[in-house]
Structure formats: structure tokens, C-alpha cells
Amino acid sequence: MTGQITATQLSKTFRKNQAVRGVSFDIAPGEIYGLIGPDGAGKTTTIRMLAGVMDPTRGTARVNGLDTTRQAEQLRAHVGYMAQKFSLYGDLSVRENIEFYADIFGVRGKARAERIARLLKFARLDQFQDRDAGVLSGGMKKKLGLACAFIHRPRVLFLDEPTNGVDPISRREFWDILSDLHIEGVTIFISTAYLDEAERCSRVGLMYRGEIIREGTPIALRQLVQGDLLAIITPDLQIAENVAQKLPGIFEVQVYGDRLHVFVDAGATRAREIEIALVAAGATIKQIRPAAPHLQEAFISLISHL
Ligand SMILES: Nc1ncnc2c1ncn2[C@@H]1O[C@H](COP(=O)(O)OP(=O)(O)OP(=O)(O)O)[C@@H](O)[C@H]1O
Numbered sequence: 001m002t003g004q005i006t007a008t009q010l011s012k013t014f015r016k017n018q019a020v021r022g023v024s025f026d027i028a029p030g031e032i033y034g035l036i037g038p039d040g041a042g043k044t045t046t047i048r049m050l051a052g053v054m055d056p057t058r059g060t061a062r063v064n065g066l067d068t069t070r071q072a073e074q075l076r077a078h079v080g081y082m083a084q085k086f087s088l089y090g091d092l093s094v095r096e097n098i099e100f101y102a103d104i105f106g107v108r109g110k111a112r113a114e115r116i117a118r119l120l121k122f123a124r125l126d127q128f129q130d131r132d133a134g135v136l137s138g139g140m141k142k143k144l145g146l147a148c149a150f151i152h153r154p155r156v157l158f159l160d161e162p163t164n165g166v167d168p169i170s171r172r173e174f175w176d177i178l179s180d181l182h183i184e185g186v187t188i189f190i191s192t193a194y195l196d197e198a199e200r201c202s203r204v205g206l207m208y209r210g211e212i213i214r215e216g217t218p219i220a221l222r223q224l225v226q227g228d229l230l231a232i233i234t235p236d237l238q239i240a241e242n243v244a245q246k247l248p249g250i251f252e253v254q255v256y257g258d259r260l261h262v263f264v265d266a267g268a269t270r271a272r273e274i275e276i277a278l279v280a281a282g283a284t285i286k287q288i289r290p291a292a293p294h295l296q297e298a299f300i301s302l303i304s305h306l
Pocket residue numbers: 014017019037038039040041042043044045046084193
């Protein structure tokens with residue numbers, strides 16, 4: 001394997017709980033690799049092992065050519081790690097928090113001031129540099145966390161659910177910053193529970209119960225969805241769901257906000273049948289049309305068939 005992040009059969013067992021069950025990666029320089037999966041899937045444990053902060057029970061990993069267990073100390077200089085529950089010093093200012101990390105990573109001299117100024121700008125925090133970190137908005141805290149993780153200009157960044165609980169606008173802004181890092185050639189390994197974010201990755205691994213059940217480009221994963229997808233907009237969701245589930249040729253029915261997503265064997269013929277059945281059951285149909293499945297549907301469809 002020649003990747004910048006490689007892992008072979010990484011496993012972690014906590015007492016009797018097999019949190020990670022033999023996962024392997026081969027991630028090229030400059031990729032944005034997204035690890036997605038539900039709570040408890042093993043994302044954090046995987047990232048901790050890759051970042052060299054936790055030893056695997058079995059298996060090995062190399063990042064930037066360094067063994068994450070035997071060369072963990074050296075590895076620190078080459079990777080940035082933003083933990084899921086990272087903490088900032090609330091009574092230090094934004095700038096002082098970054099300075100603190102600069103000291104930890106031995107960033108000194110002329111480079112220090114330049115880099116801090118650049119990072120503040122980069123993270124869109126320059127106007128807030130004197131504000132106490134404790135009073136920042138959730139989104140700004142995450143950006144500060146990212147700036148701290150990047151102070152030593154690592155070639156690889158591990159970000160564990162960095163946008164969790166942040167509003168959509170701040171999430172987009174955070175991703176704009178990641179895109180800038182990506183353009184600079186930084187390899188990014190990011191876990192997220194938001195499937196729309198996974199669509200922005202070069203490759204995605206779907207993690208479920210400690211295993212990577214599928215891996216590929218977002219487009220390839222989307223295509224794994226069985227059959228055609230029909231989107232039905234109706235005010236009578238409950239009736240529509242119950243009726244649609246019982247019709248022939250239906251693989252799956254998922255409710256999305258005000259609409260029903262129905263996976264069928266053949267879109268064109270089933271659309272007509274569904275429409276007739278729903279109207280007969282007293283449901284009003286505002287629209288029924290073919291739709292392109294998102295990663296969200298792909299993921300739900302995959303894990304429901306395991
Ligand atoms: N330090 C630990 N000691 C014991 N069990 C742990 C420890 N860390 C994680 N686990 C267990 O390992 C499993 C995987 O946890 P992990 O935190 O890696 O999942 P996750 O995908 O990051 O979940 P989340 O989305 O909630 O962050 C869970 O069952 C969890 O309870």
C-alpha cells in the first residue's frame with residue numbers, strides 16, 4: 001500500500017465490546033475521506049487509532065509512512081487531530097488559545113506570528129481574536145478548534161464530527177475552510193453523522209457496528225441503492241406510507257419531511273400503480289416523480305438490508 005493513510009485489519013476491543021472489527025484503509029494524499037455511520041458505529045475509536053492516540057487491539061496503521069503505534073510520538077508532528085469532545089480554554093482569548101497550541105507544537109520565531117495571523121484569517125476569526133473562547137458561538141468554537149489542530153501545518157488532519165450540533169450556515173462555512181485546506185493538498189479524514197457532508201468528500205466509508213460495510217465515491221455509493229426512487233409529496237403521509245408498503249414491486253418506503261421516498265423495481269410502471277392505490281385509499285397526491293437518491297437513502301437502504 002502506498003497511501004498517506006493506510007490501515008490493515010485495525011481492531012479495538014473494550015473488555016468484551018468489539019468496537020472496531022478489522023477495518024482497512026488506503027487513502028491517497030490530498031483525499032477528503034469521510035467516515036459516516038450512526039452513533040456507536042466505531043468512528044471515534046477508528047480515528048483515535050489512526051491519529052496514534054490509542055493503540056489497536058489488533059492490526060496496524062501507517063500515516064505519512066509512520067507506524068501509528070511504534071512511532072506515535074513522531075507522528076504527532078505530522079498530524080492534526082480535532083477530537084469529538086475537544087476543549088478550548090474558555091477564559092483565554094481566541095488568539096491565546098491558538099498561541100497555546102503553537103507553544104505545544106513548538107511553533108516559534110517569525111513563523112509563529114505569521115502563522116497565527118494567517119490561521120485567524122483562514123478560520124474567519126480575525127475579528128474575534130480578542131474575545132474569550134468561552135463566549136464564542138458553537139460554530140466559531142469549531143473553527144477555533146480546527147485552527148488549533150492545524151497550527152503546526154500537518155499534512156494530515158483527523159477531524160472527529162467537527163460540525164456536530166452546529167447550525168447549517170456555520171457547517172457550510174466550516175466546509176469552505178476544509179475546501180481551502182484541500183486545495184493546499186492537506187489530506188483530511190473526517191467523521192460525520194451528516195450525510196450531506198459526505199457528499200463533499202472524495203471518498204466515503206460507511207461504518208456500521210464496527211465495520212466498513214461499503215466504501216467508494218459518493219456517486220458510486222448512491223448508485224448502490226436498489227431500484228428506482230420515486231418521491232411523493234402528500235399531506236397524507238401516514239396513509240400513503242401504509243398503503244405503499246403493501247404494494248407489489250416496492251423495496252422500501254422512507255419518510256422524508258413532507259415527502260415519501262419509495263424504492264421500486266421499475267419507476268415508470270409503479271408510479272401509476274402507487275398513484276391509483278393512494279387515491280383509492282383517500283390520500284391526496286400533490287406530486288409523484290422520479291428522484292435521484294441521496295447518500296442518506298443509500299445508507300439507510302444498505303443497513304436495512306444487512
Ligand atoms: N474508552 C472506551 N471504553 C469502553 N468502551 C468504549 C470506549 N470508547 C468507545 N467505546 C465503545 O465502543 C463503541 C464504539 O464507540 P465510538 O465512540 O467509537 O463510536 P462512534 O461511531 O464515534 O459514535 P458517536 O457517533 O456516538 O460518536 C461503543 O459501543 C462505545 O460504547
